[in-house]
Amino acid sequence: MLAAQRQHLILQELMAAGTVRVATLAARLDVSEMTVRRDIDALDAGGLLLRVHGGAARTDSFSALEPGFAVKSTRDIDAKAAIAAMALELIKPGMTVFLSGGTTTFELARLLPRNLGITVATNSIMVAHSLASAEPDAIRTLILGGERTPSEALVGPLAAQAAKAIAADLCFMGVHGVDLVAGITSPNMLEAEVNAAMITASGRLVVLADSTKYGVVGLAGIAPLSAVDTLITDRGISPDAAAALRGAVRHLHITSPATQAGHHPATAPEGTP
Template sequence: MLASQRRSRILEEVQRSGAVRVSALVEHLGVSDMTIRRDLEVLAQEGRLQKVHGGAVLPGGPSIEEPGFAAKSGRQNPEKQAIAAEALRLVEPGMAIGLSGGTTTWTFARLLRDVADITVVTNSVQVADLFSGEPRTDQTVVLTGGIRTPSEALVGPFAVSAIRSVNLDLMFMGVHGMDLRSGFTTPNLVEAETDRAFVETSRRFVVLADHTKYGVLGISTIAGIDAADVLITDSGLAEEHRIVLRERVGELVVVDAGPGTGDEAEEPPA
């Protein structure tokens, strides 16, 4: 295969899934690790993808670009499953839990369905649908009202009013990006206000964010990095980034998204 053909195949994979790993490309294309890294370097220089630790992602879009739920659902699934499994360790029966919109929190919500005696407050239509499919008498699910965003989150004054009327033990939030200067961000100005209400009404604020979110910047800040009581991410995050985050967040938890992380998991809805 010619280099140009190989690079076209790499771009097709990045565009299909949003991200690729060097190890997966080596196996898929049957070439060396060094060859793949050279290809990624060339494509990055051309502005056709962005190199990250261990692979590549789509080039960073504008800070107001908001991918839909379906577009994000195929990205970093092993990482999301590992993060969700770790987040479940924080939950105990009797808790009131907040869940923001997004595919990472949706993955986490799948596991919460097996926890007895909890109340879940969410502005995510997709999360609420998960619980409605298997109703339990020992679980209470509260879906805020509001205006629906491309990520299937309900936002705006109705959502904010509902959130501010409750007190949460734990708030689990997925974010569009995290940056040391700008904090945890979203590309949706109205969603940022709704998310801030969640942070303000919770005793502990837990961020669920895979490594590709580091360095990504949305137009609006939800909270500063140091506002997170716990940040759960995956081992794809570079060590130098882990060092600075450990100094800023209450607790940094890094999980391994290796084989056996849950490939049998159901697919997020389109």
């Protein structure tokens, strides 16, 4: 298990209980207590928890810092799972798809069937690690190189150049923000550049964004909403926001109660022509 995955679980425990003990975490994660202490030290240094004798306690700083993958993956878990389940319906046998960095694309990677003969190109360390658990050759995985970010994505000229060399049917993209004027955005300029290269190399762009992303504007623009073929979000989106998005993207899909409960939709998603 990667350090980011362990730290994600530690933060989940803190979100639920307020405090955690080293011995309990070590048993649950099946690692040594020394490993857990190192993870707690790392999270404490980032201001994400308070290290105390024998364990850790929750602080009020979960939303105060620009989050990395571990803390982002503890937020809006049900919505992200529902969005990923709906996105899965768009994948057909033999496709080549991009999966960008992000916690929702990671959820999609975990759901990918192993019998469709698909190829996945990704700049996400976490997505690549998830797909590595598949049987050999079940999913062909192409990993873009580059510099690692706090969100466990690989960015920079190397990743952008590699993305341009791949012809993909779909690009599934997680984003920091969705805004009618600013479009889809990222807090990282290098990551925005790589994401833009993925879009250029893809036949269709599918944005996976839970409702909390609406109206958020990151530092760097990735693409205008007119470049988005399909936007998948959750039922937390307001009616006014949904109406505005329907006029800005080609297809707006909103998760149904069935997908919110963790089941695949029996009919076409909302907004499908």
